[in-house]
Amino acid sequence: MIRIAAVGDIHLGTDSPGTFAPCMAGVGDLADVLLVAGDLTQHGSVAEAEVVAGELVDAEVPVIAVLGNHDYHGDQPDQIVSVLADAGVRTLEGTGTVLPVGAVRLGVAGTKGFGGGFAGASGSDFGEPLMKTFIRHSKEVSAGLRTALDDLDCDVRVALTHYSPVPDTLAGERPEIFPFLGSYHLAEAVDAGRAHLALHGHAHAGTEKGRTAGGVPVRNVARPVIGRAFALYEVDEAACAPRGTAAAATDHVTVRPTAGRQPASSPERASSTTNLWRSR
Template sequence: MAETKKPITIAAIGDIHVGEANAGAHREMFREIADRADVLALCGDLTNLGRPREAEVLAEDLHGIGMPVLGVLGNHDHECGHVDEVKAILSHAGVRFIEGEHCVVKGVGFAGVKGFAGGFDSRMLDSFGEPAIKAFVQEAVNEALKLESALRLLETERTVVLLHYAPIAATIEGEPAEIHPFLGSSRLAETIDRYSVTAVFHGHAHHGTYAGRTPRGTPVYNVAAAIPKDTGRPYALLEV
């Protein structure tokens, strides 16, 4: 008889934007999460400006959390050009970054990328015209290809994707229409729908909508800290 796969609970949050003056601001929340979940997923914009000291502040709050922590970075984490140092500091605090990579935790597969902009569905930006436009579109394509490479290597029955940018338009509803093309790209959803994915978490759209689905029905959750969630807390909880 096949062994029953034990469900696990994932806590997911993005866009906490830790600043240098935020020491201790998230410590109690992380302790609470450790009591309620098996895995913590961090969906980008972990720091406000990508400064090493901001990463150190977050690392101090994560210290001793005692649970697996997986993450991807966001656009804010890239702002100051210290990405490698920010990742090193947070990795030392126990965060495993899975951008373009995969891992298995408690029987569940995880894959992730930051993602990129470009718009959604029939209004997605095409690679046409000036070299700058083609480079912009290629960045979105490259992120989707990195996600595909990670998903291809997972053979788990349950698979979760972590992103920063949104893969669908439904979870950015509530944001000004003028900025929708800069909040994500359907190229991510196209990749996700080629695989059997259980759930997707993303951030970036602070005024968006909590839940939606890809064209093939995969649940997508916008876990930006400011988004109201059914937990009543800044983080989401999902059993898979």
């Protein structure tokens, strides 16, 4: 059994030192890895990234992350990735990594992802150059996730994104902004890449549980959604479909909240929840 701690949208700022690390105390007793689904910072500054690094440097488990749209706002994503790397945090973008968990190999492939919408209400790369650029970027990052998943040599594959691959986990958000919260191209990558679990953030007012058309469980782990420092899931590797089988076989994967003590979370920063448009 692989135990995964996951959270997104922690939105740490320069006034946040000492607020998140205490929430992570004891995570090593509960999980084998911590996955962070983007929006680690408030405004994408290096100074904020240094705060994040300070909160995660002593984590009791390996930490794997993707960046979110907030982390790109300061136009310094490469510098943020470098600061996080110095603290031992592995940041993925169209790439993957494999961790040994006992005798099991856990593979995580990640991308920030992008918007575009979902079946029946999505954009297309037709018309104005800006619209074509928007949708083509969504397709490109999704293709990168598919390749990264396919390249993993592991027993269990997890897709980690910031934007949502399905509309299910956006329930509670205003439908008008769904195209800016995720894209069905990500779900196609998750299914084609034979992931066993998909985790994302971004939708603060969304819903935790969803599923792709191919049957892959999807979890929205944005901190305002899960309501605690992190969510805990167990993946039964014995139930996971072997590589090369149909994605529908993932219906037999056991993914459930882990019972036991939950570390108390610190109060949410007001700016991460009050304005649903700007907060993302």
